[in-house]
Amino acid sequence: MYKDDEMNTGHIVADCDEVLVNISPKIVQLMHEDFDYYNQFFRLSPEYNYSTHYNTVLNRPEYYIDQWLVRKDVYERFSEDEVNEARNRLQNEIIFKKDLYDTLEPTNLAKSLSYTINTPLMNRLSIVTKTSDINLKSKEKFLKTLFRGSMEKVDIYYLESDEKKSDVINTLGYVTRIYEDEVSNIKDIIMNCDNVMQTGIDIPSLGYNQKLDEATIMKAKEKEIDLNYFSYMSNSLVN
Numbered sequence: 123m124y125k126d127d128e129m130n131t132g133h134i135v136a137d138c139d140e141v142l143v144n145i146s147p148k149i150v151q152l153m154h155e156d157f158d159y160y161n162q163f164f165r166l167s168p169e170y171n172y173s174t175h176y177n178t179v180l181n182r183p184e185y186y187i188d189q190w191l192v193r194k195d196v197y198e199r200f201s202e203d204e205v206n207e208a209r210n211r212l213q214n215e216i217i218f219k220k221d222l223y224d225t226l227e228p229t230n231l232a233k234s235l236s237y238t239i240n241t242p243l244m245n246r247l248s249i250v251t252k253t254s255d256i257n258l259k260s261k262e263k264f265l266k267t268l269f270r271g272s273m274e275k276v277d278i279y280y281l282e283s284d285e286k287k288s289d290v291i292n293t294l295g296y297v298t299r300i301y302e303d304e305v306s307n308i309k310d311i312i313m314n315c316d317n318v319m320q321t322g323i324d325i326p327s328l329g330y331n332q333k334l335d336e337a338t339i340m341k342a343k344e345k346e347i348d349l350n351y352f353s354y355m356s357n358s359l360v361n
Contacts, residue, residue, distance in 0.1 A: 132244045134235065135291060136301040138251035140180075141326060142232035143264060144354070145222060147172060147179040149187055152216045163200065163208040164191035180354065181329035185304060188212055218254040223264035229354060231301065231326070232268055239272045248297075250290050252281045288314035297321055305331050309338045312347060319345040326354040 139145050153160045154170045184190035188209050196205055228236070238244045247269070253261055258280060269276045279290045288310045291297065297315075300323045302308050308325065311318055323342070325331055334349070342349055 132242070133246045133248070133294070133296060133298050134244055134301070135248045135250060135294065135297050135299070136235065137287075137303060137307070138249055138253075138261065138265065140303040140328065140354075141229065141301050142235070142249070142268065143223065143226050143228055144176075144180060145226065146182075146187060147176045148222065148226060149216055150175070150179050150191075152219065153191075153212070160208070160212070163193060163196050163205060164188070164212075165193055166191070183329050185330040187217070214256065218256040219260075220257055221260050222257045223260040226264065228264075228268050229326075231352075231354070236268050236272070239269060239275055245275065247276045248291075248294055249276065249278045250281065250287050251279070252283055252285070252287075254283075286310050286314070291315045292317060299324060301326075303328060303331055305334060308334065308349075312338055312342050312345070318347065320347075322348040322350055324350050324352055327351040328354065 136142060150170070151172045153164065154166055157166055157168070160166060182190045193199075200208075235244070235247065239247055249265060251261070262278070265276075265278055266273060281287065281290065287302075287307050291300075291311060292315050295317060297318055298321060300311060300318065300321065302311065302323060303326050308323060308331075311323070339349070
């Protein structure tokens with residue numbers, strides 16, 4: 123168990139994508155900019171509009187965009203190699219686009235954290251995010267701009283796609299609060315982080331993360347972890 127002075131550290135751990143910045147509406151927009159190619163494999167619409175369909179993308183039932191949009195008859199119309207090529211192009215040219223973050227705006231939560239980190243309420247912010255070498259510089263520029271003037275209180279941990287967030291978070295000492303959107307990461311943290319107890323995990327309420335399995339929920343109760351969904355459109359204030 124942690125002592126009271128250890129638990130009053132104001133240490134926040136946050137994911138980046140779909141927590142500090144929403145990237146999936148931009149990804150879908152970029153797919154539509156190469157409509158003739160991607161529409162062969164994925165369910166696109168000539169009427170797609172970034173602003174109008176922003177919430178539709180965030181409320182999608184599948185986490186992975188290619189699984190959500192893939193055409194049901196794609197393997198009847200194309201060879202496996204052609205489908206794999208389309209998926210690879212989507213990942214390398216769009217999802218990991220070199221300048222993906224350059225024009226994106228921070229979420230309301232991100233703005234709230236960038237303000238709060240300048241107050242005594244937060245002593246430390248650890249950003250733990252999976253990324254690609256292709257757009258790492260763009261993501262890093264976004265984060266350093268967001269927390270400009272406060273980077274002495276910010277640590278950024280970049281993970282490869284096959285690395286577990288728990289491996290990093292376990293080394294960070296007591297954590298006051300965690301912001302994470304992806305179900306598999308939430309489960310990993312709850313099940314495998316010995317330092318995450320008597321704390322809160324705040325989850326932006328998105329279409330793909332509404333169902334946590336019973337074992338994860340029971341483990342959270344056992345460790346006195348408060349699971350809280352919040353609207354990604356509102357400010358989620360640090361407690």
